[in-house]
Amino acid sequence: MLSQTVLQSLIILFGLAGLTVSTYLHFKKKNLSDGMACPMDGSCEDVITSKYSKFLGLDVEVLGMLYYTTVIVAYTVFLFTPQVAPPWFVFGVLMTSIIAVMFSTYLTFLQAFTLKKWCTWCLISATFTAAILLAALPAASIALSTLMAQFTPVLLWLSVIGAAIGLGTSIAFDALYLTYLKDFEISDVQAESLNTINHLVWASVAAVFLGLTGLALGSSELLQTPYFLASIFVLGFIILNDSVYSLYLANRMSEITFADKDEKDYRTEKQTSFLMASFSTVSWTVLLTLQILQPEIGVYNLLALFMALLGVIGLGGLTMSAVMERRAKGEMPDWSPLH
Numbered sequence: 001m002l003s004q005t006v007l008q009s010l011i012i013l014f015g016l017a018g019l020t021v022s023t024y025l026h027f028k029k030k031n032l033s034d035g036m037a038c039p040m041d042g043s044c045e046d047v048i049t050s051k052y053s054k055f056l057g058l059d060v061e062v063l064g065m066l067y068y069t070t071v072i073v074a075y076t077v078f079l080f081t082p083q084v085a086p087p088w089f090v091f092g093v094l095m096t097s098i099i100a101v102m103f104s105t106y107l108t109f110l111q112a113f114t115l116k117k118w119c120t121w122c123l124i125s126a127t128f129t130a131a132i133l134l135a136a137l138p139a140a141s142i143a144l145s146t147l148m149a150q151f152t153p154v155l156l157w158l159s160v161i162g163a164a165i166g167l168g169t170s171i172a173f174d175a176l177y178l179t180y181l182k183d184f185e186i187s188d189v190q191a192e193s194l195n196t197i198n199h200l201v202w203a204s205v206a207a208v209f210l211g212l213t214g215l216a217l218g219s220s221e222l223l224q225t226p227y228f229l230a231s232i233f234v235l236g237f238i239i240l241n242d243s244v245y246s247l248y249l250a251n252r253m254s255e256i257t258f259a260d261k262d263e264k265d266y267r268t269e270k271q272t273s274f275l276m277a278s279f280s281t282v283s284w285t286v287l288l289t290l291q292i293l294q295p296e297i298g299v300y301n302l303l304a305l306f307m308a309l310l311g312v313i314g315l316g317g318l319t320m321s322a323v324m325e326r327r328a329k330g331e332m333p334d335w336s337p338l339h
Contacts (some may be wrong), residue, residue, distance in 0.1 A: 149216030162207025278317030
């Protein structure tokens, strides 16, 4: 087992290496005319100039530079003056490292399934974030369970606020995206808004994940409570559903122009979009309800209720899709109030 001093020194080295990679990516992004080396025949330029190279308006590599700088400064403090680091500072640094790994996973997913192109330098940076977290866990000056238990109120509020924002942004994303599906026309401003809202949805996922994970680490007894187990299941469903819906399907459909819509039949994609949009809204509603009410109902009963709601609301989504399709074709009867 490596000593705490050795682990903290390794973290500083990983931070310096990551900062070098992030700085290189940022410099090359601003000076693409000079060419860019991309090991292993990657598509670095295509990835770092794509619409996914920004998160909430900030360049991804700039976020990386800020993160690695934070790590270098924080662990230099831990290494040379550990006595001046209060628990809240240790907690914040550790949470930042967890967020960095989650963000790297999100970006890697985009490369694999949305862009279908790889940035080798980005993958190297993701490796550094994972290495920092793996070293940070045993290098912490306070035991992980003790640290999380001290900040239980913060973690509780994090999960509740994250679920509330997730519900709101999910509804906003669904409304904007499903409106676009009426005629396959979306302006640049609408596309940018859709992308920003999507970022907020995934930031909410990260907040709830951090909150639930921290609470479980701080009190293992929570893993035996029905509402908490149900929350973990629902959050996992949200991640799976929204990965397909907002990162793959919505991106594919938003690239279709009005001129292209007659060349292919996108009926299946539209129906799937409505179905997954309804699933997303229901899941976030249930997750928020679980965090606020913490019902003392058996976990299987909670999950059965959740699945029943998915079925009912999912049928409603498919019905809405069918109505919109018939209205677009002028096939609604005159007597129908939906005409």
